[in-house]
Amino acid sequence: xxxxxxxxxxxxxxxxxxxxxxxxxxxxxxxxxxxxxxxxxxxxxxxxxxxxxxxxxxxxxxxxxxxxxxxxxxxxxxxxxxxxxxxxxxxxxxxxxxxxxxxxxxxxxxxxxxxxxxxxxxxx
Numbered sequence: 848x849x850x851x852x853x854x855x856x857x858x859x860x861x862x863x864x865x866x867x868x869x870x871x872x873x874x875x876x877x878x879x880x881x882x883x884x885x886x887x888x889x890x891x892x893x894x895x896x897x898x899x900x901x902x903x904x905x906x907x908x909x910x911x912x913x914x915x916x917x918x919x920x921x922x923x924x925x926x927x928x929x930x931x932x933x934x935x936x937x938x939x940x941x942x943x944x945x946x947x948x949x950x951x952x953x954x955x956x957x958x959x960x961x962x963x964x965x966x967x968x969x970x971x
């Protein structure tokens with residue numbers, strides 16, 4: 848027997864699972880997580896926390912390389928976190944559907960068994 852929260856989740860996921868699987872949607876929704884990493888990286892570079900890395904970074908690379916790296920990191924983190932969340936929701940959905948199916952199969956089997964038993968009792 849599923850709890851009301853689980854039934855709500857199953858109904859929600861049946862309705863929205865394909866919409867939430869789209870990569871563009873995952874990117875847009877996951878941007879706050881990716882931007883958090885980007886802000887942390889930029890803060891470490893600007894603060895001069897690790898002087899040797901700053902000297903190497905600012906002497907041999909252009910700012911465009913850093914910008915490209917930040918964009919790639921943000922995109923990866925955004926998509927990865929949302930895709931991971933989608934996979935966890937999908938796993939939960941499949942487990943709940945399996946439980947629903949087995950419970951409905953058990954109930955049908957119990958009804959069929961009781962009908963067979965009552966038919967056997969009537970003949971004897």
